[in-house]
Amino acid sequence: MTETVLDYMTRLGRAAREASRQLARASTAQRNHALLAAAEALDAEREALLQANQLDLQAGRKNGLDEAMLDRLALTPARIDDMIEGLRQVAALPDPIGEIRDMRYMPSGIQVGKMRVALGVIGIIYESRPNVTIDAASLCLKSGNATILRGGSEAIHSNQAIARCVQQGIAAAGLPAAVVQVVETTDRAAVGALISMPEYVDVIVPRGGKSLIERISREARVPVIKHLDGVCHVYIDQAADLDKAVRVADNAKTQRYAPCNTMETLLVHRAIAARVLPPLGEIYQTKGVELRGCAATRELLGSAVLAASEDDWFAEYNAPILAIRIVDSLEAAIEHINHYGSQHTDAIITENFSDARRFLAEVDSSSVMVNASTRFADGFEYGLGAEIGISTDKLHARGPVGLHGLTSEKYVVFGDGHVRS
Amino acid sequence: MTETVLDYMTRLGRAAREASRQLARASTAQRNHALLAAAEALDAEREALLQANQLDLQAGRKNGLDEAMLDRLALTPARIDDMIEGLRQVAALPDPIGEIRDMRYMPSGIQVGKMRVALGVIGIIYESRPNVTIDAASLCLKSGNATILRGGSEAIHSNQAIARCVQQGIAAAGLPAAVVQVVETTDRAAVGALISMPEYVDVIVPRGGKSLIERISREARVPVIKHLDGVCHVYIDQAADLDKAVRVADNAKTQRYAPCNTMETLLVHRAIAARVLPPLGEIYQTKGVELRGCAATRELLGSAVLAASEDDWFAEYNAPILAIRIVDSLEAAIEHINHYGSQHTDAIITENFSDARRFLAEVDSSSVMVNASTRFADGFEYGLGAEIGISTDKLHARGPVGLHGLTSEKYVVFGDGHVRS
Numbered sequence: 065m066t067e068t069v070l071d072y073m074t075r076l077g078r079a080a081r082e083a084s085r086q087l088a089r090a091s092t093a094q095r096n097h098a099l100l101a102a103a104e105a106l107d108a109e110r111e112a113l114l115q116a117n118q119l120d121l122q123a124g125r126k127n128g129l130d131e132a133m134l135d136r137l138a139l140t141p142a143r144i145d146d147m148i149e150g151l152r153q154v155a156a157l158p159d160p161i162g163e164i165r166d167m168r169y170m171p172s173g174i175q176v177g178k179m180r181v182a183l184g185v186i187g188i189i190y191e192s193r194p195n196v197t198i199d200a201a202s203l204c205l206k207s208g209n210a211t212i213l214r215g216g217s218e219a220i221h222s223n224q225a226i227a228r229c230v231q232q233g234i235a236a237a238g239l240p241a242a243v244v245q246v247v248e249t250t251d252r253a254a255v256g257a258l259i260s261m262p263e264y265v266d267v268i269v270p271r272g273g274k275s276l277i278e279r280i281s282r283e284a285r286v287p288v289i290k291h292l293d294g295v296c297h298v299y300i301d302q303a304a305d306l307d308k309a310v311r312v313a314d315n316a317k318t319q320r321y322a323p324c325n326t327m328e329t330l331l332v333h334r335a336i337a338a339r340v341l342p343p344l345g346e347i348y349q350t351k352g353v354e355l356r357g358c359a360a361t362r363e364l365l366g367s368a369v370l371a372a373s374e375d376d377w378f379a380e381y382n383a384p385i386l387a388i389r390i391v392d393s394l395e396a397a398i399e400h401i402n403h404y405g406s407q408h409t410d411a412i413i414t415e416n417f418s419d420a421r422r423f424l425a426e427v428d429s430s431s432v433m434v435n436a437s438t439r440f441a442d443g444f445e446y447g448l449g450a451e452i453g454i455s456t457d458k459l460h461a462r463g464p465v466g467l468h469g470l471t472s473e474k475y476v477v478f479g480d481g482h483v484r485s
Numbered sequence: 486m487t488e489t490v491l492d493y494m495t496r497l498g499r500a501a502r503e504a505s506r507q508l509a510r511a512s513t514a515q516r517n518h519a520l521l522a523a524a525e526a527l528d529a530e531r532e533a534l535l536q537a538n539q540l541d542l543q544a545g546r547k548n549g550l551d552e553a554m555l556d557r558l559a560l561t562p563a564r565i566d567d568m569i570e571g572l573r574q575v576a577a578l579p580d581p582i583g584e585i586r587d588m589r590y591m592p593s594g595i596q597v598g599k600m601r602v603a604l605g606v607i608g609i610i611y612e613s614r615p616n617v618t619i620d621a622a623s624l625c626l627k628s629g630n631a632t633i634l635r636g637g638s639e640a641i642h643s644n645q646a647i648a649r650c651v652q653q654g655i656a657a658a659g660l661p662a663a664v665v666q667v668v669e670t671t672d673r674a675a676v677g678a679l680i681s682m683p684e685y686v687d688v689i690v691p692r693g694g695k696s697l698i699e700r701i702s703r704e705a706r707v708p709v710i711k712h713l714d715g716v717c718h719v720y721i722d723q724a725a726d727l728d729k730a731v732r733v734a735d736n737a738k739t740q741r742y743a744p745c746n747t748m749e750t751l752l753v754h755r756a757i758a759a760r761v762l763p764p765l766g767e768i769y770q771t772k773g774v775e776l777r778g779c780a781a782t783r784e785l786l787g788s789a790v791l792a793a794s795e796d797d798w799f800a801e802y803n804a805p806i807l808a809i810r811i812v813d814s815l816e817a818a819i820e821h822i823n824h825y826g827s828q829h830t831d832a833i834i835t836e837n838f839s840d841a842r843r844f845l846a847e848v849d850s851s852s853v854m855v856n857a858s859t860r861f862a863d864g865f866e867y868g869l870g871a872e873i874g875i876s877t878d879k880l881h882a883r884g885p886v887g888l889h890g891l892t893s894e895k896y897v898v899f900g901d902g903h904v905r906s
Contacts, residue, residue: 436900479857
């Protein structure tokens, strides 16, 4: 094209801003109609989707993508079913937009409250998985936001094929096409442009590896809702119930190794260590989990446990590896978590009310749990209905981000000709 | 000092982070005690405060500050009274921290809700007015945040004297001194350091002129809660009550000219213009407000009205100047506001239910009003009890920012040994 990448992205941005204004006028029914019609289009276009995906898979193999990448990239009939089901679920969620709350009379006579509104335009930058195109488009559309989607170049054919189905849905509902736009160039400069247009883009949601997210956070001139590390802890308190401790510490590590809400470090109070660590160590070793412990842990469990280094306390393994540390007090556990953790998800196992209360108040993480597995930190498990990601930021949205995280609230004031004196 | 500015600011940052963790353990009573004891200290140190302020005023006169700047800089017994009263009011507000809401059982059996927590460390960058030191310190302390305050160099003696009173309060409550720190160097590099330490500072609140805020927003690597322009509108709808229209449009412009929530452009529906603009024009002219109108306005009000240029629609005058435009429809008014406005505060005057409803839904501003003066956009008028600023951002907090805007919510999960299957 003769148009520069910057011009192209500016054109997309301007169209998205305009579309977001039109979306502000769209009814709940209209937005849901678009979602359901897109689901129908996906169902009707299964062949075309699989063919487009084949082009990406062939190119991926040629370019030497590894098996894990190819697996993430692949569309299958079952994954298309999931996308269709996802669209229907999002359509069925209550509409967050326009909700007015807390309209209270003030001494001056005015009545003041808040109204939930869309953020405006959301830029999504993601890698490989084509289903993110549907997840992101559907959540943004439902929450009244225009979207600019920038998927990985390795999935470009799949993403465009999916986007065509979304476009059918949007057209069927009489909404402007620019409500959802897919960046059609694979030029990396497009990302740089997208994150530097505060006049057209209100927030960026990056989904992908840590290096992508770090780069975007560093360079963005638009606010970013981001998820960096998931260094999650389970702390087994002195007053823990042994059965619960074993059950949760097992599940938090071994139910799945890759997710961000999987436990990476187990903290154990010294007074309970000799009772809880041996049975846990056996479970982990049976399941092939490599253990790296502090000196006290190794004394207890023997030399099959490797010596943990300082780096291990910071590590997000995403693998069958677990760091274990014995601590002298609840306070030491909280300090460890706040120092080495990533403010993602941390759990205490205890029957002691005051210990639980203190852990909840003082652990500075987006999800803090008592007697439950960290693996529950998830938009679906929290009843959000859907999730665009998990935020480890403190401003705006913390933890799993659902529809509400893609909105904000403005003030609404009613009067009867009231003036300020 | 032999320490570099960067080292110095890093030291402040580290101390603030540590203090914020201790503050997370402080009780409501302890934080309120600190506020009330600081109020007592201000009362006891009136002489010292006025003397310190004299140093700043003398230096200011020597450096050629204009009268308006000197006025903002000056402490008087009445202004000290206001600071003391402000501290007491903040102490009396309900504690936002630790509030747990919406604990709901999920199908898995876990119980999930949200807990309100401090953001952590807040950096405040401000100009001239020494009372901001108290406003910012008190709101941050109440909301459980450690603060690093960077006031203007022209107010350094006043700010330090005020900070000493705050320190007395903090000490009396047994809290660590680093809970409130005042940057003691006037080196501008301190600002650059403060806005580039995401590991120690969670959010920056700049308070000052537009150029300061623009520079900080551009350069910050920490999220910024900012307030840029206040280009506020009143739209007099076709269905407006004439008396209310005149009363509100008068008040929104003339009650005070400088505030950000003062109306800068008046929009009038063509069908009501001939009835409402002549009486309004008379009021404005009596009060010495310069009018700049579209062609239709000038036809109606005569050549005393200057011709408005495109720039006038974007202008934030902060002065007795008003732009007036006659529009053909509610839709045109909404388009004008969303295009030329600053998403601050906009009001419609109407008796028509559907017009009011549409204006509320479609005007994308932090405060949207019906039949009330834009001058009400204020934390005190909205019942927030206090205000650290008005946000024109969309993420996190929009509009007047009180204690809640200095907090966020984390997820809390309760279980009974629940694991994910």
